[in-house]
Amino acid sequence: MKIRLDFLQAEPIRVLITGAAGQIAYSLIYMVSSGEVFGKDQPIILHLLDIPPMTKVLEGVCMEINDCALPIVREVVATTNVAEAFKDISAAFLVGAMPRKQGMERKDLLSANVRIFKEQGQALDQHAKKDVKVLVVGNPANTNALICSKYAPSIPKENFSAMTRLDQNRGQSQIAVRCGVPITNVKNVIIWGNHSSTQYPDINHAEVITAGGDKKKVRDAVNDDAWLNDTFISTVQKRGAAVIAARGLSSAMSAAKAASDHMRDWWQGTDGRWVSMGVFSDGSYGTPAEVMYSFPVTCANKKWTIVQGLAIDDFSRQKLDSTGNELMEERGEAIAACEA
Template sequence: MTSTGDGKGPLRIVITGAAGQIAYSLLYQICSGDVFGQEQDLIVNLLDITPMLGVLQGVVMEIEDCSLPLVKGVFPTDSVEVAFKDIDVALFVGAMPRKEGMERKDLLSANVKIFKPQGQALEKFAKKTCKILVVGNPANTNCFILAQNAPSIPRENFTCLTRLDHNRAIGQIASRLKISPKSVKNVIIWGNHSSTQFPDARSATVNVNGKETPAYDALKDDNWLKNDFVSIVQKRGAAVIAARKLSSAMSAAKAICDHMRDWWFGTKDHEFTSMGLISDGSYGIEKGLVYSYPVQIKDGKISIVQDLKIDDWSRDLMDKTQKELIEEKNDALKATSTE
């Protein structure tokens, strides 16, 4: 595997919402070399709002106490200028969560106030080669806002997290067949990281007893694949919150690491994963919309997997999630114009 790092000194990473529980689950994995490799030194900037600086000091103490040899500096800050200066990787974990009784347009308006200035800070202070992953929800539309405000950074450098949904889909199929998740390949998450997303197993394969088989053939249950499977993956985040009374921080952190590791080192031959990208119009999706696609990655370059067969059932679900994303985008643009 070859890294896309330049090998010239430490990799500079910023994590926003760094005092939160996803960042807390994420930091050890990054700082231990699990994501960018065991030879890559790191400098990590931790950005959060001013009242959380005390918490960040505690996080810094813990990183120091882990005695991780790759970490060459950890800097807690409430300043976007400090946080985004010359960074190589930006992980936007922080966002305004939906509160009880909050309408979606109110949530979008609140997040515009966060992601518009952060996009402007990216534009002004970050390296133009910076790789960007938006995690905070609504992730697709927050990514769109960010990109709108950082026009000189290449469009292909903006991504949002649908790897958590992808991993959930793999987990459901593996559990159903009583096989290891590593035996399940090429599931797809289309569209929005929301309850309209389309988890698609039509291109998926499974390895059962050493034999590669289409998932549909192995499961022999089209009804489950078209109904319960889709619904479970769509609503999994809400189910975790209902059971745990907290969001899915551990699995989200793992998915962030999977997403960035694949971007850094590439996907395996004949395998693909799911990422939210700025659409180039592939599969009839509106150009410029941030939409989750099946992708392959080589030498740091993300390519949408082309020419997959789309039946009427799939097209309907792909269009439904696109419609929601267009509505979100329009609401976000309205909120941006009134800022």
């Protein structure tokens, strides 16, 4: 199905959202279509992909897009055909995956979901633009992104990333609440490693502008190492499970916001700000190479660069190694599942 909407003068880009009839996409589609991600003057052609049983729901989503009268949306291509969905896209939000349910661990998702991302990697390789920017949201996101990249050899590995921005947003929010300041007063919270319960939310380089207007290191402003080294880390690591326990469904609104933040900063640049992205590791900070590892990065000209030269204390070293080991284990399991 295709819907013709408003026309703008600039050349449109094609943007894919998979799992388009699902919960995360329901919020994400509007955020992308509002102009916040790619720019208010950048028209887009939305490609929406879902599985055949969701066709009727997808039709309803298309009706709502039309009814929103969004100025930058030139056309909507809603389909269950993978080749059509990936044709000539410049950006992809790979959201569609089996969701985590209550009582499930991330590893439970791996064998089912990596096959989806193998197929989508092959589709990217065959149909997408070679400079496409690919953000993997579906869990286990880091390893899904790695598999996607593996099966799209004609696209640079630097064009694939996994979403850890939700974890960064969660961490910054926890610090802002603790310090009694707006979220904009907190910067440089880092998420290292995997989007899982082994991730390391690191505040050792983070800063906050206090309620009194002073700029301080977060550790000094909070002045509670026990909370920062235990409760804070655990809260961020397990926030997804806490949301599921509270609402019976996985994070959707916050995940969509984080996906929008991630792609916006990648596309439009961070102006020197640090953001957390799961990217193809080059071994920086002693991390394992050739896994999708979350680092602090800056973005400019649609490229990311790992922030270098940060001091890593013994406590942090242990955390970085632990999450890296998990990613290597997942890589082995995922490759085996894809080759089975």
